[in-house]
Amino acid sequence: MIVERQKLFNEFMHTSAHFSGIVDSYARFIEDRQLVDEVLWGKFIKVFSEYSDTTDDGWRSEYWGKMMRGGCMTYAYTRSERLYGVLTNAVEGLLAVQDADGRISGYDADHEFCGWDMWGRKYVLVGLEYYYEICRDSSLREKILAAMCRHLDSVMERIGDTPGQIPVTRTSEWWGGVNSCSILEPVVQLYKLTGKAAYKKFAEYIIASGGCREGSLIAAVQEGRAPAEFPVTKAYETMSFFEGLLAYYEISGKKEYLEIVKRFAESVFSNEITLIGCAGCTHELFDGAAEKQTEYSDTIMQETCVTVTWMRLSARLWENTYDPKYIDRIEQSARNALYGSINTAWKEGYSFEKKARMPALPFDSYSPLRNNVRGRGIGGFKEFPEGGFYGCCACIGSAGTALYPLYAIAGREKTVYVNFFLPGEACLRSPCGQEVVIRCSTDYPAGGEVRLAVGLRVPERFLLAVRIPGWSTSAVIRCGGKEETAQPGYAVLDREWKYGDTVFLQLAAEPSLIRKNEKIACVYGPLALARDENKGAEIESPVTPLYSGGKLQYGMEDAEPGEQLRIWLKDGKGEDVLLTDYASCGKNWTDSKNRITVWMNEG
Numbered sequence: 001m002i003v004e005r006q007k008l009f010n011e012f013m014h015t016s017a018h019f020s021g022i023v024d025s026y027a028r029f030i031e032d033r034q035l036v037d038e039v040l041w042g043k044f045i046k047v048f049s050e051y052s053d054t055t056d057d058g059w060r061s062e063y064w065g066k067m068m069r070g071g072c073m074t075y076a077y078t079r080s081e082r083l084y085g086v087l088t089n090a091v092e093g094l095l096a097v098q099d100a101d102g103r104i105s106g107y108d109a110d111h112e113f114c115g116w117d118m119w120g121r122k123y124v125l126v127g128l129e130y131y132y133e134i135c136r137d138s139s140l141r142e143k144i145l146a147a148m149c150r151h152l153d154s155v156m157e158r159i160g161d162t163p164g165q166i167p168v169t170r171t172s173e174w175w176g177g178v179n180s181c182s183i184l185e186p187v188v189q190l191y192k193l194t195g196k197a198a199y200k201k202f203a204e205y206i207i208a209s210g211g212c213r214e215g216s217l218i219a220a221v222q223e224g225r226a227p228a229e230f231p232v233t234k235a236y237e238t239m240s241f242f243e244g245l246l247a248y249y250e251i252s253g254k255k256e257y258l259e260i261v262k263r264f265a266e267s268v269f270s271n272e273i274t275l276i277g278c279a280g281c282t283h284e285l286f287d288g289a290a291e292k293q294t295e296y297s298d299t300i301m302q303e304t305c306v307t308v309t310w311m312r313l314s315a316r317l318w319e320n321t322y323d324p325k326y327i328d329r330i331e332q333s334a335r336n337a338l339y340g341s342i343n344t345a346w347k348e349g350y351s352f353e354k355k356a357r358m359p360a361l362p363f364d365s366y367s368p369l370r371n372n373v374r375g376r377g378i379g380g381f382k383e384f385p386e387g388g389f390y391g392c393c394a395c396i397g398s399a400g401t402a403l404y405p406l407y408a409i410a411g412r413e414k415t416v417y418v419n420f421f422l423p424g425e426a427c428l429r430s431p432c433g434q435e436v437v438i439r440c441s442t443d444y445p446a447g448g449e450v451r452l453a454v455g456l457r458v459p460e461r462f463l464l465a466v467r468i469p470g471w472s473t474s475a476v477i478r479c480g481g482k483e484e485t486a487q488p489g490y491a492v493l494d495r496e497w498k499y500g501d502t503v504f505l506q507l508a509a510e511p512s513l514i515r516k517n518e519k520i521a522c523v524y525g526p527l528a529l530a531r532d533e534n535k536g537a538e539i540e541s542p543v544t545p546l547y548s549g550g551k552l553q554y555g556m557e558d559a560e561p562g563e564q565l566r567i568w569l570k571d572g573k574g575e576d577v578l579l580t581d582y583a584s585c586g587k588n589w590t591d592s593k594n595r596i597t598v599w600m601n602e603g
Contacts, residue, residue, distance in 0.1 A: 017077065019405055019424030019440075022564060026342055027077055027401045033346075034362045035071045035398060036083055041090040043384050049097040052385055053106035053116065057173075060382045061106030061120025063395050064094060068127030070398025072134050077405050084134070091131050091140075094124070095147050102150030113158060113171045118180035119237075121155060125186035132193070148190055155183075156202050168206055169213035176212035176232045184211075184244025188251055203248055211241040218245070221264045226271045227279075227286035235272070235280045236305045243313050246320065258320060265317055268310070269329065275514065275521055275528040275598055276340065276367060276582055277333030278302040279310060284379070293369050294517040294599045300377050302367040304393035307337040308400040315407060322412070324490055327419045328470045331526045334404040335445065335564065337367050339583035340374070341397065344562060347589040349378045351389075358389065363397035368586070370519075370599045371539055375589030409438050415463040417490070421450045421505075431462050436497075445525045446556075446565050448472070448507030459498040465490040466505060471525055478504040511554050511567060511579075513545060519599040520545070522579055527565055531600065532585035533593040537578045542603025546570035562587065573603075 018024070034040070044064040047053065052060050068090065075083050098104050104124045107117045128148050135141045159168050169177035184206045191199035210216025215231035217238060230238065242264050249257040272279035272286055274293040281289040284303040311333045318326035341364040343349075348357040349364070358378060365379030380392025409426035410417045416428060416436065421444040430436045437455035444450060452466070468475045468486045475486040479493055480501070493503065511524045520543065522529040531537035546553040553570035560566065564581040571577050586596040 016079065017405065017409065017424065017426035019408065019422040021423055022339065022562075023405050023408075023420075023422050024424070026339060027074055027405060029342065029344065030070075030362055030398045030401050031074050031078060031080060031083055034394070035067070035074055036080075036086045038086055038089065040390070041067075041086065041093065043386070043388060043390070045090065045093040045097060046384070046386065047106045048094065048104055050385060051106060051108040051111075053120065054108050054111045056382075057115030058106065058382050059116035059119060059380060059392070060384070060390075062116070062123045062380075062392065063390055064090070065120075065123025065125070065127030066392070066395035067398065069130045070396065070400075070402060072127075072130040073402035073406060074398055075134055077402050087131060087134075088137075088140070091128065091135075091144065094128075095143060098147055098151065102147075102154035104147075104151050113166055115172060116174070116179060118155070118159075118168070118171045118183055121151065122180075122183035122186055124151060125183070125190065129186055129189050129193070145193060149194065149196070152187065152190055152199065152202075156198065160202070160205060167209070167213075169209050169211075175234045175237055176214040178212045178217070178232055178234060178237045178241055181206050181209060181211040182237055182240035182244060184241060185247045188244060188247040191251060200251065203244075207245065207248060211238075211245075217241060218260060221260050221267070226288070227264075227268055228271065228288045230286065233286040235284055235286050236303065236309050238286070239268070239306070239309045239313050243309075243316060246313075246316050250320070261313075262317065262321075265313060265326075273310070273329070273332075274302065274369060275523065276302065276336035276369065277310070277329065278304075278307045278337040278367060280306055281369070291517070294519040296370045297368075297372070300366040300379075302337060302369065303379055304338070304341045304363050304365055304367070304400075305379060305396050307333050307341070307367075308396045308403075311338070311400050311403055315403060318407075322415075322417070322490075324419075324467050324488075325470060327407070327467055328526075330404065330407065331420060331469070334400060335526050336528045336582045338397070338400045338404075340367055340585070341365070341393070342401070342583075343375075343589075345587045345589070347375055347587075347591075349375050350590065351378050351381050353381050361391060361394040363394050364589070365391060365393040368596060371595055371597045373590050373594050373596070374586040409440075415465050415492075418452060418464065418466045420467075421445075430456065430460050432458075432460050434458060434460065436460075444507075445509070445527055446559065448475075448505075448509035448525070450505040450507070452503040452505070454497050454501045454503075455499055456497060457499070459496050461494075461496040464493045464497070464503065466493070466503060467491075468505075469507065469526065471523070472507045472509075474508045476506045511552055511569070513552060515602075516599075518602070520602045521598050521600065522569060524565055524567070524581075528582040528598055529565070529567070529579035530582040530585040530596050530598050531577065531579060532596045534586070534588050534591075535578060535580060539595055539597045540601070541574070542601040543569065543577050544572040544574070544603060546572040 047060040171180040281292040314326040378391040383389040408420040411428040425439040439453040441451040531539040555568040563584040568576040
């Protein structure tokens with residue numbers, strides 16, 4: 001029996017939504033600059049007809065599914081008919097290259113199940129499953145479902161624990177086979193769509209493997225080991241495996257798996273997540289980044305793939321717990337690391353492989369934290385035989401720019417959750433089935449004022465849960481003539497709502513300092529702030545923060561285009577220090593005087 005739960009992404013949570021400001025503009029920027037590029041989709045599909053990954057153990061076969069997932073999520077927000085048409089063509093193009101055995105692989109049959117083959121096959125399933133959710137053509141849905149089953153059946157025929165089969169952890173030479181084992185999540189999703197017992201059994205086989213041939217990832221969590229002490233420490237693939245374990249909990253109801261994923265996420269958050277909401281200061285590896293983040297590094301760090309995967313894992317944990325701390329974490333990642341990686345200036349990137357500048361991609365792959373520049377490398381770089389290239393982070397980013405607005409206002413059973421404060425509105429179905437419109441007016445995150453207006457035809461009782469962010473030391477909420485002090489978490493309003501009812505929220509929005517390892521950083525609400533040479537800041541000079549009456553002294557001015565916040569931190573020994581939101585800094589990448597820093601010397 002299939003356990004009913006939410007869809008792959010929260011398209012159902014609101015029937016429509018439109019927000020303004022940076023959140024909306026970034027989602028549409030990526031749609032226009034990437035997702036509707038039919039030439040690019042054609043290159044991705046050609047990987048499977050020409051088996052382009054065979055010659056170099058490549059991972060080009062991940063590109064199609066990664067970007068299809070982000071494209072479908074973006075469509076769920078923007079409802080662009082142009083995007084829907086492009087995605088439909090890309091799906092039909094992929095189905096056309098499926099071979100007689102059901103395989104859709106970037107490796108030919110003589111070289112399959114090595115390198116990144118299983119990883120690529122995973123993303124084929126992922127992309128098809130996400131498109132299946134938005135597909136409006138019943139006959140095409142039938143073709144997609146049949147193709148997914150044939151695709152997975154061809155994998156299950158060769159992979160397993162019976163004589164003659166290949167163990168799943170032996171299907172890649174990389175990272176103990178964790179990349180291959182992360183196919184767990186789409187396997188579970190296909191079980192949800194079909195109810196085929198064989199798919200659930202295959203998922204249980206993967207779980208029994210522990211996810212890694214070097215040692216069980218599940219056991220590592222149970223033993224209380226930090227992520228940097230795991231058998232392998234590749235952050236993105238490891239988090240992807242645990243997302244699959246969480247999906248299995250959803251079909252099995254076995255709470256021990258939910259608890260394992262929660263413990264894993266807490267360990268990642270406390271040991272790895274930095275001020276910008278990403279992990280890994282040594283390439284893309286778990287390395288105790290929460291502590292190491294203050295150190296200068298001349299290597300790549302804070303990978304965008306890790307940012308988005310952390311956001312996705314946090315979103316899925318919220319879907320299973322409704323714990324607002326996961327929403328806090330999504331916001332931290334989106335407003336800082338993710339938005340910082342968007343190539344709004346459309347600058348060239350640098351390829352380690354080619355040792356040269358390359359044409360622009362929509363996302364940067366890595367984010368600096370101290371005295372360094374953006375655009376330093378193209379993660380997952382691979383060239384296509386016919387010319388051109390792409391990268392892993394460029395493909396995954398759109399899943400993040402869509403996830404943030406999709407989770408802003410969410411309906412669950414008898415509760416409407418206001419998770420993110422975005423100017424605009426969302427339409428949902430109430431518990432009784434009528435349309436409810438939630439309109440949000442706010443100056444957030446620069447300010448802390450939020451006004452919510454409720455629109456519905458017939459008065460109805462339901463719960464409205466308004467998130468009080470964890471960073472807000474005080475908050476006041478007013479509704480129906482009553483004013484209350486609200487603590488971090490959800491302020492739950494249980495009443496009969498009628499047209500025109502309003503909720504006013506005032507959050508405590510002030511800058512504060514974080515001290516670590518004899519360095520300081522400044523945060524403002526969900527935003528990490530930074531100094532940027534291109535904005536005239538001197539990034540290496542010490543800062544002497546000035547206090548009065550126990551409060552940090554600063555001045556605020558209007559943000560410039562592309563910025564979320566602009567303040568001047570009062571300095572006790574020199575000139576005031578210009579700080580702006582991290583995401584807006586370093587946007588000219590490797591042009592002259594474009595170093596940025598989050599962590600500063602105090603003196």
